[in-house]
Amino acid sequence: MPPADIADVPAPFTTKLTPEQMAEYRKRKVALISGITGQDGSYLAELLLSKGYTVHGIIRRSSSFNTSRLNNLYVDQHEHEARFKLHYGDLTDSTNLVYIISSVRPTEVYNLGAQSHVKVSFEMAEYTGDVDALGTLRLLDAIRTCGFEKVVRFYQASTSELYGKVVETPQSEKTPFYPRSPYGVAKMYGFWITVNYREAYGMYACNGILFNHESPRRGRTFVTRKISRAAADIHLGKQKCLYLGNLDAKRDWGHARDYVEGMWLMLQQEQPEDFVLATGETHPVREYVEKAFKHLGYDIKWRGSGTDEEGYDEKTGRVLVKVDEQYFRPAEVDLLHGNPAKAERLLGWKRKVDFDSLVKEMVLADLEASKNPIENQN
Ligand code: NDP
Ligand code: GDR
Numbered sequence: 001m002p003p004a005d006i007a008d009v010p011a012p013f014t015t016k017l018t019p020e021q022m023a024e025y026r027k028r029k030v031a032l033i034s035g036i037t038g039q040d041g042s043y044l045a046e047l048l049l050s051k052g053y054t055v056h057g058i059i060r061r062s063s064s065f066n067t068s069r070l071n072n073l074y075v076d077q078h079e080h081e082a083r084f085k086l087h088y089g090d091l092t093d094s095t096n097l098v099y100i101i102s103s104v105r106p107t108e109v110y111n112l113g114a115q116s117h118v119k120v121s122f123e124m125a126e127y128t129g130d131v132d133a134l135g136t137l138r139l140l141d142a143i144r145t146c147g148f149e150k151v152v153r154f155y156q157a158s159t160s161e162l163y164g165k166v167v168e169t170p171q172s173e174k175t176p177f178y179p180r181s182p183y184g185v186a187k188m189y190g191f192w193i194t195v196n197y198r199e200a201y202g203m204y205a206c207n208g209i210l211f212n213h214e215s216p217r218r219g220r221t222f223v224t225r226k227i228s229r230a231a232a233d234i235h236l237g238k239q240k241c242l243y244l245g246n247l248d249a250k251r252d253w254g255h256a257r258d259y260v261e262g263m264w265l266m267l268q269q270e271q272p273e274d275f276v277l278a279t280g281e282t283h284p285v286r287e288y289v290e291k292a293f294k295h296l297g298y299d300i301k302w303r304g305s306g307t308d309e310e311g312y313d314e315k316t317g318r319v320l321v322k323v324d325e326q327y328f329r330p331a332e333v334d335l336l337h338g339n340p341a342k343a344e345r346l347l348g349w350k351r352k353v354d355f356d357s358l359v360k361e362m363v364l365a366d367l368e369a370s371k372n373p374i375e376n377q378n
Contacts, residue, residue, distance in 0.1 A: 016147055025105065025151045029053040032104050034091060034139065035112030039217045040157070042069035044110060044260040049073065049083060051264075056104045058089040058113065068378055069217050091135030097142035105148070108267050110155045111139050114187075117221060118161060121183035122330050128182050133189035140197045140205070149203045153267040156194040158207040159187050160252070160278070160336045170339035173209065173276055180331040191274075198272055206266045211252040211278035211338040213259040214358060216365035217378055223285055224253065227292050228362035232370040234320055235296045241320060245327025247286040247309065250335045254279045255353035255361075265347040278338020279351050286311075288359060289321055295363040 017025065031048045035041045036057025045055050059067060067074075073084050087104070089096045091113050101109075114132045115121060121128040136156060143152050163171045164180035179185045191207050198205040218225035223244070233239035254277070262277040289311060290300045299314040300321065311321030343349045353361070369378070 017151065022151050025148075026107060028105075028107055030056070030104065030106045031108045031110065032056045032058070032100070032106035033110045033112060034058045034089075034135075035110075035114060035157070036086070037066050037069060038112060038116070039069070039215060039219065039256050040213075040260055040263075041110075041112050042073075042217055043215070043257050044112070044263060045070065045073055045084065047260050047264060053108075054083045055085070056100075056106065057084075057086050058091075058100060059086050060090055061088050091131050091138060094138045094142065097138050098145050101142045101148065101152075102146045106152055108153045108155070109139065109143065110157075110263060111136055111190075112157045114157065115183070117219075118181045118183045118333075119327070119329055121181050121186070125182035129186045129189075132183065132186035133193075136190035137193050140193060140203070143203070144197075144201065149197075149201050152204075153272070154194065154197075154203060154205040155263050155267055156190055156205065156207045157263075158191045158194075158209045158274070159184070160209060160211040160276075160338060161333060162188055162191060162209065163336065164333050166335050169335060170278075170280065170337045171276070172339040173274055173342055180333050181329065184333075195274070204267070204272045206272045207274040208259075208263050208266055209274060209276045209338075210259055210262075211254065211276070211336055213254045213256040213277075214362065215256040216362055216369070217256065218362070220378075224288060224359075224362060225366075227289055228359070228366040229370065231292045231296055231298075231363055232366040235298075235367065236370050238370065241322055242289075243322050243324040243327065244285065244289070245324065245329070246332055247289070247323065248284055248334075249332060250282045250284045250337065252278045252280070252282050252336050252338045253288070253355060253358060254351045255358050258351045258353055262343060262347060262349045265343075265349055269346070273346070275343040275347065275349075276338050276340055277343055277349065277351075278340045279355070280338060280340055281355060282335065282337035283355055291356065291359045292363050293320065295360055296367070 031053045048055050115128045161184040162177040165178040194205045197203045214224040230242035293300050300311045301314045307323050307325050309323050312319045
Protein backbone atom coordinates (compact mmCIF):
# COMPACT_ATOMS: atom_id res chain seq x y z
CA MET A 1 0.00 0.00 0.00
CA PRO A 2 1.38 3.45 -0.84
CA PRO A 3 1.56 5.73 2.19
CA ALA A 4 -1.58 7.86 2.57
CA ASP A 5 -1.25 11.53 1.79
CA ILE A 6 -0.43 13.10 5.14
CA ALA A 7 -3.40 15.46 4.70
CA ASP A 8 -5.75 12.44 4.76
CA VAL A 9 -4.54 11.12 8.09
CA PRO A 10 -7.00 12.05 10.86
CA ALA A 11 -5.76 14.20 13.73
CA PRO A 12 -4.54 12.03 16.62
CA PHE A 13 -7.43 12.78 18.97
CA THR A 14 -10.21 12.70 16.40
CA THR A 15 -12.63 9.83 16.95
CA LYS A 16 -15.59 9.80 14.57
CA LEU A 17 -18.85 8.74 16.16
CA THR A 18 -21.07 6.24 14.37
CA PRO A 19 -24.69 7.28 13.61
CA GLU A 20 -25.86 5.05 16.49
CA GLN A 21 -23.39 6.64 18.87
CA MET A 22 -24.53 10.09 17.72
CA ALA A 23 -28.17 9.26 18.44
CA GLU A 24 -27.27 7.98 21.92
CA TYR A 25 -25.11 11.03 22.58
CA ARG A 26 -27.89 13.47 21.65
CA LYS A 27 -30.43 11.79 23.94
CA ARG A 28 -28.67 13.35 26.95
CA LYS A 29 -29.14 16.93 28.17
CA VAL A 30 -25.69 18.08 29.25
CA ALA A 31 -24.66 21.73 29.05
CA LEU A 32 -21.20 23.24 29.41
CA ILE A 33 -20.99 26.98 30.16
CA SER A 34 -17.82 29.06 29.93
CA GLY A 35 -18.21 32.24 31.99
CA ILE A 36 -20.59 30.53 34.42
CA THR A 37 -19.48 32.79 37.29
CA GLY A 38 -20.61 35.91 35.40
CA GLN A 39 -24.01 37.58 35.32
CA ASP A 40 -25.38 35.62 32.36
CA GLY A 41 -23.71 32.35 33.31
CA SER A 42 -25.47 32.27 36.65
CA TYR A 43 -28.93 32.94 35.17
CA LEU A 44 -28.34 30.45 32.36
CA ALA A 45 -27.23 27.73 34.79
CA GLU A 46 -30.43 28.25 36.79
CA LEU A 47 -32.57 28.07 33.66
CA LEU A 48 -30.93 24.90 32.36
CA LEU A 49 -31.10 23.13 35.73
CA SER A 50 -34.81 23.96 35.87
CA LYS A 51 -35.16 22.30 32.45
CA GLY A 52 -33.55 19.06 33.64
CA TYR A 53 -30.05 19.55 32.23
CA THR A 54 -26.86 18.50 33.92
CA VAL A 55 -24.86 21.72 34.00
CA HIS A 56 -21.07 21.94 33.92
CA GLY A 57 -19.27 25.25 34.24
CA ILE A 58 -15.72 26.43 33.63
CA ILE A 59 -14.33 28.60 36.42
CA ARG A 60 -11.02 30.36 36.67
CA ARG A 61 -8.71 29.67 39.53
CA SER A 62 -8.62 32.80 41.68
CA SER A 63 -7.04 33.66 45.00
CA SER A 64 -10.31 35.29 46.01
CA PHE A 65 -13.84 33.91 45.97
CA ASN A 66 -15.37 34.20 42.47
CA THR A 67 -18.47 31.99 42.69
CA SER A 68 -20.75 34.26 44.73
CA ARG A 69 -23.38 34.40 41.93
CA LEU A 70 -23.62 30.61 42.05
CA ASN A 71 -24.11 30.22 45.80
CA ASN A 72 -27.75 29.21 45.49
CA LEU A 73 -26.92 26.45 42.98
CA TYR A 74 -24.19 24.68 44.89
CA VAL A 75 -25.10 21.33 46.41
CA ASP A 76 -22.76 19.15 48.42
CA GLN A 77 -21.87 16.32 46.06
CA HIS A 78 -21.27 14.01 49.01
CA GLU A 79 -24.91 14.27 50.01
CA HIS A 80 -26.84 14.72 46.77
CA GLU A 81 -26.75 13.50 43.21
CA ALA A 82 -25.23 16.64 41.74
CA ARG A 83 -26.46 17.93 38.38
CA PHE A 84 -24.18 20.94 38.72
CA LYS A 85 -20.42 20.69 38.46
CA LEU A 86 -17.59 23.21 38.17
CA HIS A 87 -14.25 22.63 36.42
CA TYR A 88 -11.14 24.77 36.61
CA GLY A 89 -10.25 26.10 33.20
CA ASP A 90 -9.51 29.08 31.04
CA LEU A 91 -10.26 30.11 27.47
CA THR A 92 -6.55 30.74 26.96
CA ASP A 93 -5.70 27.07 27.68
CA SER A 94 -6.51 24.76 24.75
CA THR A 95 -5.35 21.54 26.41
CA ASN A 96 -7.59 22.19 29.36
CA LEU A 97 -10.59 22.89 27.08
CA VAL A 98 -10.03 19.61 25.19
CA TYR A 99 -9.83 17.76 28.50
CA ILE A 100 -13.05 19.32 29.80
CA ILE A 101 -15.00 18.70 26.58
CA SER A 102 -13.80 15.10 26.34
CA SER A 103 -14.73 14.31 29.93
CA VAL A 104 -18.04 16.26 30.11
CA ARG A 105 -19.25 15.19 26.64
CA PRO A 106 -21.68 18.11 26.45
CA THR A 107 -24.68 18.31 24.12
CA GLU A 108 -24.78 22.11 24.32
CA VAL A 109 -21.85 24.49 24.82
CA TYR A 110 -22.50 28.13 25.74
CA ASN A 111 -19.42 30.32 25.27
CA LEU A 112 -20.11 33.21 27.65
CA GLY A 113 -16.57 33.58 29.00
CA ALA A 114 -14.93 36.86 28.03
CA GLN A 115 -13.04 39.92 29.16
CA SER A 116 -16.35 41.71 28.79
CA HIS A 117 -15.58 45.29 29.82
CA VAL A 118 -15.33 47.63 26.83
CA LYS A 119 -13.28 50.36 28.58
CA VAL A 120 -10.87 47.78 30.05
CA SER A 121 -10.35 46.35 26.55
CA PHE A 122 -8.55 49.56 25.55
CA GLU A 123 -6.12 48.97 28.41
CA MET A 124 -5.82 45.18 27.89
CA ALA A 125 -6.26 44.93 24.14
CA GLU A 126 -4.03 41.91 23.52
CA TYR A 127 -5.47 39.92 26.42
CA THR A 128 -9.01 40.77 25.31
CA GLY A 129 -8.18 39.50 21.81
CA ASP A 130 -6.68 36.32 23.24
CA VAL A 131 -9.71 35.47 25.38
CA ASP A 132 -12.62 36.88 23.37
CA ALA A 133 -11.41 36.11 19.84
CA LEU A 134 -8.97 33.19 20.07
CA GLY A 135 -10.77 31.75 23.09
CA THR A 136 -13.82 31.21 20.89
CA LEU A 137 -11.66 29.44 18.31
CA ARG A 138 -10.06 27.28 21.01
CA LEU A 139 -13.44 26.14 22.31
CA LEU A 140 -14.74 25.36 18.82
CA ASP A 141 -11.56 23.46 18.03
CA ALA A 142 -11.73 21.54 21.31
CA ILE A 143 -15.17 20.29 20.21
CA ARG A 144 -13.74 19.21 16.84
CA THR A 145 -10.65 17.68 18.38
CA CYS A 146 -12.90 15.42 20.44
CA GLY A 147 -14.83 14.47 17.30
CA PHE A 148 -18.08 15.97 18.66
CA GLU A 149 -18.70 18.64 16.01
CA LYS A 150 -21.81 16.91 14.67
CA VAL A 151 -23.40 16.31 18.09
CA VAL A 152 -22.65 19.44 20.09
CA ARG A 153 -24.68 22.61 19.69
CA PHE A 154 -22.65 25.79 20.22
CA TYR A 155 -23.78 29.24 21.35
CA GLN A 156 -21.46 32.23 20.93
CA ALA A 157 -22.05 35.33 23.07
CA SER A 158 -21.88 37.96 20.35
CA THR A 159 -22.76 41.54 21.06
CA SER A 160 -24.35 44.76 19.87
CA GLU A 161 -20.85 46.26 20.26
CA LEU A 162 -20.27 44.78 16.78
CA TYR A 163 -22.44 47.61 15.42
CA GLY A 164 -20.25 50.26 17.12
CA LYS A 165 -20.35 53.31 14.89
CA VAL A 166 -23.90 53.99 13.78
CA VAL A 167 -24.56 52.84 10.23
CA GLU A 168 -28.34 52.44 10.58
CA THR A 169 -30.94 52.09 13.35
CA PRO A 170 -32.61 50.06 14.61
CA GLN A 171 -29.79 47.52 14.25
CA SER A 172 -30.74 44.05 12.99
CA GLU A 173 -28.98 40.87 11.81
CA LYS A 174 -28.55 42.60 8.43
CA THR A 175 -26.85 45.77 9.73
CA PRO A 176 -23.15 45.95 8.79
CA PHE A 177 -20.62 45.75 11.64
CA TYR A 178 -18.28 48.61 12.59
CA PRO A 179 -16.76 47.81 16.01
CA ARG A 180 -15.27 50.67 18.05
CA SER A 181 -13.11 48.97 20.68
CA PRO A 182 -10.60 46.13 21.03
CA TYR A 183 -13.47 44.25 22.71
CA GLY A 184 -15.77 44.83 19.72
CA VAL A 185 -13.06 43.83 17.26
CA ALA A 186 -12.26 40.65 19.22
CA LYS A 187 -15.95 39.75 19.37
CA MET A 188 -16.14 40.29 15.62
CA TYR A 189 -13.56 37.51 15.19
CA GLY A 190 -15.65 35.35 17.55
CA PHE A 191 -18.75 36.05 15.46
CA TRP A 192 -17.14 35.11 12.15
CA ILE A 193 -15.23 32.06 13.38
CA THR A 194 -18.55 30.73 14.66
CA VAL A 195 -20.16 31.31 11.25
CA ASN A 196 -17.12 29.79 9.57
CA TYR A 197 -17.20 26.58 11.63
CA ARG A 198 -20.92 26.27 10.96
CA GLU A 199 -20.31 26.53 7.20
CA ALA A 200 -17.04 24.60 7.02
CA TYR A 201 -17.79 21.68 9.34
CA GLY A 202 -21.59 21.61 9.45
CA MET A 203 -21.61 22.48 13.14
CA TYR A 204 -24.81 23.62 14.82
CA ALA A 205 -23.30 26.94 15.90
CA CYS A 206 -25.20 30.20 16.54
CA ASN A 207 -24.39 33.77 17.38
CA GLY A 208 -26.68 35.60 19.76
CA ILE A 209 -26.14 39.30 19.03
CA LEU A 210 -27.29 40.53 22.39
CA PHE A 211 -27.89 44.16 23.27
CA ASN A 212 -27.05 45.31 26.81
CA HIS A 213 -28.77 43.32 29.52
CA GLU A 214 -28.55 44.01 33.19
CA SER A 215 -29.76 42.76 36.57
CA PRO A 216 -28.91 42.94 40.25
CA ARG A 217 -26.11 40.46 39.36
CA ARG A 218 -24.48 42.83 36.85
CA GLY A 219 -20.79 43.49 37.51
CA ARG A 220 -20.38 46.67 39.54
CA THR A 221 -18.22 48.52 37.03
CA PHE A 222 -20.86 48.47 34.26
CA VAL A 223 -22.78 51.71 34.18
CA THR A 224 -26.26 50.55 35.29
CA ARG A 225 -24.99 48.69 38.34
CA LYS A 226 -22.49 51.42 39.15
CA ILE A 227 -25.40 53.86 39.23
CA SER A 228 -27.84 51.67 41.18
CA ARG A 229 -25.24 50.81 43.82
CA ALA A 230 -24.06 54.42 44.13
CA ALA A 231 -27.64 55.70 44.45
CA ALA A 232 -28.20 53.22 47.30
CA ASP A 233 -24.87 54.03 48.98
CA ILE A 234 -25.49 57.79 48.69
CA HIS A 235 -28.99 57.35 50.13
CA LEU A 236 -27.56 55.43 53.09
CA GLY A 237 -24.82 58.04 53.64
CA LYS A 238 -21.98 55.70 52.59
CA GLN A 239 -20.93 57.66 49.49
CA LYS A 240 -21.03 61.38 48.68
CA CYS A 241 -21.16 61.59 44.92
CA LEU A 242 -21.30 59.39 41.81
CA TYR A 243 -18.66 60.02 39.12
CA LEU A 244 -19.54 59.02 35.56
CA GLY A 245 -18.27 59.44 31.99
CA ASN A 246 -20.43 59.98 28.89
CA LEU A 247 -24.00 60.70 30.03
CA ASP A 248 -25.36 60.94 26.48
CA ALA A 249 -24.52 57.44 25.23
CA LYS A 250 -27.75 55.57 24.47
CA ARG A 251 -28.28 51.90 25.12
CA ASP A 252 -31.01 49.31 24.52
CA TRP A 253 -31.20 47.84 28.04
CA GLY A 254 -33.05 44.62 28.88
CA HIS A 255 -33.05 42.12 31.77
CA ALA A 256 -30.45 39.32 31.74
CA ARG A 257 -32.98 36.68 32.82
CA ASP A 258 -35.01 37.28 29.63
CA TYR A 259 -31.89 37.10 27.48
CA VAL A 260 -30.59 33.73 28.71
CA GLU A 261 -33.96 32.25 27.71
CA GLY A 262 -33.24 33.50 24.17
CA MET A 263 -29.79 31.84 24.22
CA TRP A 264 -31.36 28.49 25.04
CA LEU A 265 -34.06 28.92 22.37
CA MET A 266 -31.39 29.53 19.72
CA LEU A 267 -29.99 26.04 20.37
CA GLN A 268 -33.41 24.32 20.13
CA GLN A 269 -34.17 25.14 16.46
CA GLU A 270 -34.04 22.91 13.36
CA GLN A 271 -31.29 24.99 11.77
CA PRO A 272 -28.56 27.10 13.39
CA GLU A 273 -28.96 30.82 12.76
CA ASP A 274 -27.81 34.13 14.24
CA PHE A 275 -30.28 36.29 16.17
CA VAL A 276 -30.47 39.77 17.67
CA LEU A 277 -31.97 39.96 21.17
CA ALA A 278 -33.01 43.48 22.16
CA THR A 279 -35.92 45.42 23.63
CA GLY A 280 -36.40 47.74 20.64
CA GLU A 281 -36.11 50.81 22.93
CA THR A 282 -33.14 53.06 23.62
CA HIS A 283 -32.37 55.35 26.58
CA PRO A 284 -29.46 57.66 27.45
CA VAL A 285 -27.28 57.02 30.50
CA ARG A 286 -28.58 60.24 32.10
CA GLU A 287 -32.14 58.88 32.01
CA TYR A 288 -31.00 55.78 33.89
CA VAL A 289 -29.43 58.09 36.50
CA GLU A 290 -32.62 60.16 36.88
CA LYS A 291 -34.86 57.09 37.21
CA ALA A 292 -32.54 55.32 39.66
CA PHE A 293 -32.33 58.30 42.03
CA LYS A 294 -36.07 58.95 41.66
CA HIS A 295 -36.79 55.56 43.30
CA LEU A 296 -34.99 56.81 46.41
CA GLY A 297 -36.80 60.16 46.48
CA TYR A 298 -34.31 62.41 44.62
CA ASP A 299 -35.17 64.63 41.68
CA ILE A 300 -32.02 64.99 39.58
CA LYS A 301 -31.60 68.16 37.49
CA TRP A 302 -28.55 68.92 35.35
CA ARG A 303 -26.39 72.04 34.98
CA GLY A 304 -23.12 72.85 33.25
CA SER A 305 -21.81 71.05 30.20
CA GLY A 306 -19.06 68.66 29.09
CA THR A 307 -16.75 67.65 31.91
CA ASP A 308 -18.25 70.43 34.09
CA GLU A 309 -21.74 68.98 33.97
CA GLU A 310 -23.26 67.91 37.27
CA GLY A 311 -26.52 66.45 38.53
CA TYR A 312 -28.09 67.90 41.70
CA ASP A 313 -31.14 67.08 43.75
CA GLU A 314 -33.75 69.75 43.05
CA LYS A 315 -35.14 69.69 46.61
CA THR A 316 -31.89 70.04 48.55
CA GLY A 317 -29.56 71.46 45.91
CA ARG A 318 -27.03 68.75 46.83
CA VAL A 319 -24.73 67.67 43.98
CA LEU A 320 -25.02 63.89 43.61
CA VAL A 321 -23.48 63.23 40.17
CA LYS A 322 -20.34 64.62 38.54
CA VAL A 323 -18.56 63.91 35.28
CA ASP A 324 -15.03 62.51 35.43
CA GLU A 325 -13.22 62.26 32.14
CA GLN A 326 -11.31 59.11 33.20
CA TYR A 327 -14.52 57.22 32.38
CA PHE A 328 -14.64 58.44 28.77
CA ARG A 329 -13.51 55.94 26.15
CA PRO A 330 -10.98 56.58 23.37
CA ALA A 331 -13.76 55.72 20.88
CA GLU A 332 -17.40 55.60 21.96
CA VAL A 333 -20.46 53.71 20.78
CA ASP A 334 -23.01 56.53 20.79
CA LEU A 335 -26.25 54.74 20.05
CA LEU A 336 -27.48 51.17 20.31
CA HIS A 337 -31.06 50.42 19.40
CA GLY A 338 -31.90 46.85 18.42
CA ASN A 339 -34.54 45.27 16.25
CA PRO A 340 -35.54 41.90 17.78
CA ALA A 341 -38.14 41.08 15.07
CA LYS A 342 -36.37 37.94 13.81
CA ALA A 343 -36.09 36.41 17.31
CA GLU A 344 -39.71 37.30 18.04
CA ARG A 345 -40.88 35.69 14.80
CA LEU A 346 -38.74 32.53 14.68
CA LEU A 347 -37.94 31.85 18.35
CA GLY A 348 -41.16 33.19 19.86
CA TRP A 349 -38.86 35.20 22.17
CA LYS A 350 -39.90 38.53 23.67
CA ARG A 351 -38.42 40.49 26.54
CA LYS A 352 -40.68 40.53 29.60
CA VAL A 353 -39.03 43.17 31.79
CA ASP A 354 -39.27 46.81 30.63
CA PHE A 355 -36.80 49.62 31.30
CA ASP A 356 -38.61 51.15 34.31
CA SER A 357 -39.02 47.76 36.03
CA LEU A 358 -35.35 46.94 35.40
CA VAL A 359 -34.14 50.18 37.00
CA LYS A 360 -36.46 49.70 39.97
CA GLU A 361 -35.39 46.09 40.56
CA MET A 362 -31.70 47.02 40.46
CA VAL A 363 -32.03 50.01 42.81
CA LEU A 364 -34.13 48.14 45.37
CA ALA A 365 -31.77 45.14 45.26
CA ASP A 366 -28.78 47.44 45.80
CA LEU A 367 -30.50 49.17 48.69
CA GLU A 368 -30.76 45.77 50.41
CA ALA A 369 -27.23 44.78 49.36
CA SER A 370 -25.80 48.04 50.66
CA LYS A 371 -27.48 47.47 54.03
CA ASN A 372 -26.02 43.92 54.23
CA PRO A 373 -22.75 44.05 52.27
CA ILE A 374 -21.29 40.85 53.77
CA GLU A 375 -24.18 38.62 52.63
CA ASN A 376 -24.48 40.40 49.25
CA GLN A 377 -21.04 40.45 47.71
CA ASN A 378 -22.04 40.55 44.04
P1 NDP B 1 -19.43 38.98 32.93
O1 NDP B 1 -18.29 39.92 32.81
O2 NDP B 1 -20.37 39.12 34.07
O3 NDP B 1 -18.87 37.47 32.97
C1 NDP B 1 -17.78 37.08 32.18
C2 NDP B 1 -17.41 35.65 32.53
O4 NDP B 1 -16.29 35.27 31.75
C3 NDP B 1 -17.00 35.46 34.00
O5 NDP B 1 -17.48 34.21 34.44
C4 NDP B 1 -15.48 35.45 33.92
O6 NDP B 1 -14.87 34.76 34.99
C5 NDP B 1 -15.32 34.69 32.61
N1 NDP B 1 -13.98 34.84 32.02
C6 NDP B 1 -13.26 35.97 31.88
N2 NDP B 1 -12.07 35.69 31.32
C7 NDP B 1 -12.04 34.35 31.13
C8 NDP B 1 -11.06 33.46 30.64
N3 NDP B 1 -9.85 33.88 30.24
N4 NDP B 1 -11.36 32.14 30.58
C9 NDP B 1 -12.56 31.69 31.01
N5 NDP B 1 -13.52 32.49 31.50
C10 NDP B 1 -13.26 33.81 31.57
O7 NDP B 1 -20.22 39.02 31.55
P2 NDP B 1 -21.79 38.83 31.26
O8 NDP B 1 -22.28 37.69 32.02
O9 NDP B 1 -22.44 40.15 31.35
O10 NDP B 1 -21.73 38.48 29.70
C11 NDP B 1 -21.60 37.13 29.26
C12 NDP B 1 -21.06 37.12 27.83
O11 NDP B 1 -21.95 37.82 26.98
C13 NDP B 1 -19.70 37.80 27.65
O12 NDP B 1 -19.02 37.09 26.64
C14 NDP B 1 -20.05 39.18 27.16
O13 NDP B 1 -18.98 39.72 26.40
C15 NDP B 1 -21.27 38.90 26.33
N6 NDP B 1 -22.25 39.95 26.20
C16 NDP B 1 -22.77 40.54 27.34
C17 NDP B 1 -23.77 41.48 27.22
C18 NDP B 1 -24.36 42.14 28.41
O14 NDP B 1 -25.03 43.18 28.26
N7 NDP B 1 -24.21 41.60 29.62
C19 NDP B 1 -24.30 41.87 25.89
C20 NDP B 1 -23.71 41.15 24.80
C21 NDP B 1 -22.73 40.23 24.96
P3 NDP B 1 -14.51 35.50 36.38
O15 NDP B 1 -15.80 35.53 37.18
O16 NDP B 1 -13.47 34.62 36.97
O17 NDP B 1 -14.03 36.88 36.03
P1 GDR C 1 -21.11 48.72 27.38
O1 GDR C 1 -21.56 48.81 28.92
O2 GDR C 1 -19.83 49.42 27.14
O3 GDR C 1 -22.29 49.12 26.56
O4 GDR C 1 -20.81 47.16 27.24
P2 GDR C 1 -21.20 49.82 30.06
O5 GDR C 1 -22.27 49.69 31.08
O6 GDR C 1 -19.79 49.68 30.50
O7 GDR C 1 -21.32 51.26 29.34
C1 GDR C 1 -22.53 51.73 28.79
C2 GDR C 1 -22.37 53.20 28.41
O8 GDR C 1 -22.27 53.98 29.59
C3 GDR C 1 -21.24 54.94 29.41
N1 GDR C 1 -20.72 55.35 30.73
C4 GDR C 1 -20.06 54.56 31.59
N2 GDR C 1 -19.77 53.24 31.55
C5 GDR C 1 -19.12 52.71 32.62
N3 GDR C 1 -18.84 51.40 32.61
N4 GDR C 1 -18.75 53.45 33.70
C6 GDR C 1 -19.02 54.79 33.79
O9 GDR C 1 -18.69 55.43 34.76
C7 GDR C 1 -19.73 55.36 32.68
N5 GDR C 1 -20.19 56.62 32.44
C8 GDR C 1 -20.80 56.58 31.25
C9 GDR C 1 -20.21 54.21 28.55
O10 GDR C 1 -19.33 55.17 27.96
C10 GDR C 1 -21.12 53.50 27.58
O11 GDR C 1 -21.45 54.34 26.52
C11 GDR C 1 -21.67 46.19 27.81
C12 GDR C 1 -20.83 44.96 28.18
O12 GDR C 1 -21.64 44.07 28.91
C13 GDR C 1 -20.32 44.26 26.95
O13 GDR C 1 -19.70 43.04 27.32
C14 GDR C 1 -21.49 43.96 26.02
O14 GDR C 1 -21.04 43.35 24.84
C15 GDR C 1 -22.23 45.25 25.69
O15 GDR C 1 -22.69 45.83 26.90
C16 GDR C 1 -23.44 45.00 24.79
